[in-house]
Amino acid sequence: MDTVDFVIPHMGRPEMLVATVASVLAQTGVDRVASITVVTKNHSPLDIEAHEKLHVVYAPEASSISDQRNRGVALGQAPLIAFLDADIQLAVDWLQTCAEQLAQKPSRLLVSAMQKPSANAGRVEQLRTALSNVSLDETVQFLPGRNLLVKRSAHNAVGGFPGHLKTCEDYYYTEKLSRLGELYYTSRTEYIHLGEDKTLRQTFTKEIWRSEYNLRSLSGRTVPLREWPSILLPFWMLLAFIVLLTGFYSRMALAAGIFMLLTPSILYSARLYLKPSNNLPFHFLLLFYLVYFLARTAGTVMGIRLMLKRTFAE
Template sequence: QLARNAGCLTLELPNLKVGAMRNRGVALADGEIIAFVDSDHEVALDWLEKGLNALRADARIIAAGSHYLPPEEGTWVQRIWGIHRLRGRSPREVDWLGSGNLFVRRSDFLKVGGFREELTAAEDVDLCHRLRTELNGRIICDQNIRNTHHGEPKTVKDFLRKEYWRGSSGLRAWVVSGFPLRDLPSFLWPIWHLLGGICGLALLVCAMIWQTPQLFYSWFIGICLWIAPSILLSIKICWEERKLRYIPQLALLYFLYGLARAAALFKA
């Protein structure tokens, strides 16, 4: 309603997936640059200016944007996951950007066929992969293109649900993209958590049946190995970002992320 009141053309497409809805919007747009933003995002006053400047800074830049900022008064889940999302220097080249904060040339968008409409999620990952590989372009993350996502998960339960949904089309997007090796770590992480959970449960059942100390020791060591990658990754990121006191919380979210994405493998 706010968009209508401001004189904007709006579409109501309740039965389409998000990629299809965005494609319909692009089809009606006639500008040289397409700027994508979602309804639960709040952009800075200079958002358009910064986005256009970043995209036009170099002819090789094919898309520009930034990872979403957490709400200023956000919960600990939103703030801690923001450490992961906003890590690293800026501006820098990245593999992909979320379509809630993305600038791309209309001609380039159409050359690669737009968003894949069959994907429930990860349509932005797939689009960016095709922009990079088919057009040999660069995707730039510039944190000056400020965009706050008010729909970020507020609780652990919301976080699990959201990452499960986000991972629902991840495997399909990887397959249709031709199994790019640079995206392989994104799938090894949930597979590790899936196999670790299965092995841990099997060892626990065996230990309870046979009641041998060796099996209980093996189960304990297995659990430690299962959670070790989350702890080590959290230490690495928090060290780089000079936020060491958040290591436990970020490690927990990395572990839960792995569990949610592991469950999403079955949905995919």
């Protein structure tokens, strides 16, 4: 059976990192774990219990999470690599199940597990978990980087994670992998995202940050048709704001701006509300998507500003 190198980039919230490492060491197939490499941007020593398989690399100068992951990979040799975020609690059968799923087809290069809400999850966490699990037990084109079991040969073939991206690097990386083989999202095992958004305020703040590199991540990868609405929506929302501002001089413009602002949130909320798995009220879905799209708009605008600043600097 192939062994696995676990790579965990880290910055802040050490208590969640401790839980992540503990969940790796609690795996049913822990004998297959060759190493657990934590690449941290912290300057001070981490308060984490020593273990023969655990290696902590201090890299405060690391330029991005991609840089951290690539450094961690370079220190291992196992045929399989498990990429985890530093706030992930794996189910005890995660490694065994994902490895079995990975071995089912020679063309399968990567397996990721479904998300499970924490025991006392509120509405925001429940909703984010549901959105994460929209596509299960099927081949996908890209995946978030929270929990990925990937063949080292495939990782090397795509050149690792993209160093030019500070966010959206996981979508860029997994999309490149999908050109070489199959990415599979399984419901047979699971994880809890300990750092998942708990409030709408957290969603708003994090989505601004996550969206800053959305446009830069489009370069060099194939963008599927279903992804285009989320790419274009920030520009729609920006146009809605401009129309809304002209509403000071025209009631018709005010009505049009409000309509444009609310329409995407209404459509996305209705789609999720009608799913059998949904148990959240429509008004909450509408509020969530309004906050979500406004944050993505702000993040995209900031991303454009960064791109222009970099272009003029060159």
